[in-house]
Amino acid sequence: MPKNKKRNTPHRGGSGGGGSGAAAATAATAGGQHRTVxxxxxxxxxxxxxxxxxxxxxxxxxxxxxxxxxxxxxxxxxxxxxxxxxxxxxxxxxxxxxxxxxxxxxxxxxxxxxxxxxxxxxxxxxxxxxxxxxxxxxxxxxxxxxxxxxxxxxxxxxxxxxxxxxxxxxxxxxxxxxxxxxxxARQSCATCFGVCCFIATDDITELYSTLECLENLFTKSYVKEKDTAVCSAPSTALHISSLLAWTLLLTICPINEVKKKLEMHFHKLPSLLSSDDVNMRIAAGESLALLFELARGMESDFIYEDMESLTQMLRALATDGNKHRAKVDKRKQRSVFRDVLRAVEERDFPTETVKFGPERMYIDCWVKKHTYDTFKEVLGSGMQYHLQSNEFLRNVFELGPPVMLDAATLKSMKIPRFERHLYNSAAFKARTKARSKCRDKRADVGEFF
The missing domain is CATH 1.25.40 (Serine Threonine Protein Phosphatase 5, Tetratricopeptide repeat)
Known part of the structure; x- marks a missing residue:
């Protein structure tokens, strides 16, 4: 019978799972008391x-x-x-x-x-x-x-x-x-450095030093004279983060420093629009729109020297239909560059509305949009809560002091789930009908002639 004995030996509490079992036993006996971790x-x-x-x-x-x-x-x-x-x-x-x-x-x-x-x-x-x-x-x-x-x-x-x-x-x-x-790690540190400097720095020399550090990264993606396009590389993600952090810090710089940075980068930044990476193209486009907004804020009659070439490039990206690019990337790129083109050509910005609790915030310029996007990337879904409660963010977006509402008021303002479901169903039905009319091949087109 030695075989049976051998077969049964593993069922004893040996080395198979003793560690986790002991930990579970410790947790069970400790109850609600404070335990040594x-x-x-x-x-x-x-x-x-x-x-x-x-x-x-x-x-x-x-x-x-x-x-x-x-x-x-x-x-x-x-x-x-x-x-x-x-x-x-x-x-x-x-x-x-x-x-x-x-x-x-x-x-x-x-x-x-x-x-x-x-x-x-x-x-x-x-x-x-x-x-x-x-x-x-x-x-x-x-x-x-x-x-x-x-x-x-x-x-x-x-x-x-x-x-x-x-x-x-x-x-x-x-x-x-x-x-x-x-x-x-470098990408996260670049974003962190930009955000912390935006919040905490009170030393102008420290601000300029941070800008220079970030510049040294994303300028490596600029097209060299011999090249015709920016090839995607593993470091592209780092260059994107550094460019976005640099753009954020530029919004709090003195006017003289902004002018200096515009002279340095205005004619080199468009080269990033030819990058193979869609996120780099989008980051460069949004940064350009923000730079135009800053330049026109300082000089209302600001004129960009190579405007025709730039608008042609932006228009091509806004209507990009290259088959070798993913549909999702093309859709995202076209949406962004339509807004960028309007900003550069018509000085226009499509106002966005952000709702949080009983309040709402209107994003009506590129500086505000870039600042919001940066903090939303850091806070994730907690952004709405911080917009309601964080005095610093409320000051940044000029929302005033936090609105104090008791639990009963908040509960009364909340729409019941069933009502939300009915509303969404009705909206979906109406939207489907409207789209079906446009898509119906049997629609009479003779009335247009």
Whole structure:
């Protein structure tokens, strides 16, 4: 019978799953008491196991679904308790654990205003971000830079955010200029550097230094004299991020510096419109539209020397039908460049409306659009919540002080789900009928003659 014995031996609690079982037992016996965090070991480094290996939830505890999800998950004390645990986990030995903790903190700060909590732990958070940027690699650096951006957005302009930038700025610049670092990490650091400088810098020389650092990146994509087109390269994504961050900082520069930058880049920037990368073409087009807006704001009779050539290029991109390009890319490109062409030729901007809660914001110029797009990229779906509650962003977009509404008022303003469904169904039906009339091949076309 030795075979049966051998066959049955694995059913004992040996090495097969003892680690996770012990962790689960520890969590079960600990109950609601505060427990010592024992996160991932090197053998069990999967992010999905965080809820079993520690007393804190996994990063999905803070999904980017806005503040309502967080309110449902627990009280403010529960939220702060979770965040304290995640801050502790940024010191863990395992890289995956640190990355997951950074992303969880970032998602929480993007979804809820926690100014007092952040203010008390600003130095601890800054030290954790600095350590992850210095010692981390790839994804960990990307997560640390993203958290630094949201941290500055929470703090707003002032001494606290200035100290954060003073500590992290040199490290961010070093990573951005390091050709051996991963492109994703450098890309995230470039965006972070631009956003933090936009919020916190009070030193004009530091602003000019940041602009120069970002310029040194995206100018590498300029077409050289011998070339006829910009070929897409792995570093193109980095150049796009640096160009967008540079454009954001240009909007807060003094007039003299803006004039200087216009002279340097106005005639070279159009070369990026011939890039193989659709995102580079779009970034260059929107940047050009913004530069035209700034130039005309300084001089109402501003004239671009090579206007005919530029408008021909923009019109070609606005009506691009090349078969070798993806349909989605062509559709996106045509939509953007129709607006860019109108801005360059007619000085016109298609006003956009952004609704958040009971309020709405009108985006009526390229500067405002670019600023909104940048912060939306950083905050994700938390942008609407921050527009309602974040005083810094409300000052940037001239929305005034936050509107204070009680829960009963907000609930009464919310349309019930069933009514929304009926409205959407009716709108869909009407839209389908209208489109069907236009598409009907049996329609009598004789009336047009």
């Amino acid at each position: 024992q996160p991932f070991s090197d053998e069990d480094a999967s992010i999905e196991t965080m809820s079993h290996c520690s007393g804190y939830s996994d990063p999905s505890s803070f999904p980017e679904d806005g503040p309502e999800v967080l309110d449902e998950e627990g009280t403010q004390e529960d939220l702060e308790y979770k965040l304290k645990g995640f801050i502790d986990l940024t010191l863990d030995k395992n890289a995956k654990t640190r990355q997951a903790a950074l992303e969880s903190i970032k998602n929480a700060l993007a979804s809820k205003m926690l100014y007092e909590f952040i203010l008390e732990r600003r130095m601890t958070l800054t030290d954790s971000i600095e350590r992850c940027l210095k010692k981390g690699k790839g994804d960990e650096r990307r997560a640390a830079a993203a958290l630094a951006s949201v941290l500055c957005i929470q703090l707003g302009p002032g001494i606290e955010s200035e100290e954060v930038l003073k500590t992290l700025g040199p490290i961010l610049k070093k990573i951005i200029c390091d050709s051996t670092a991963s492109i994703q």
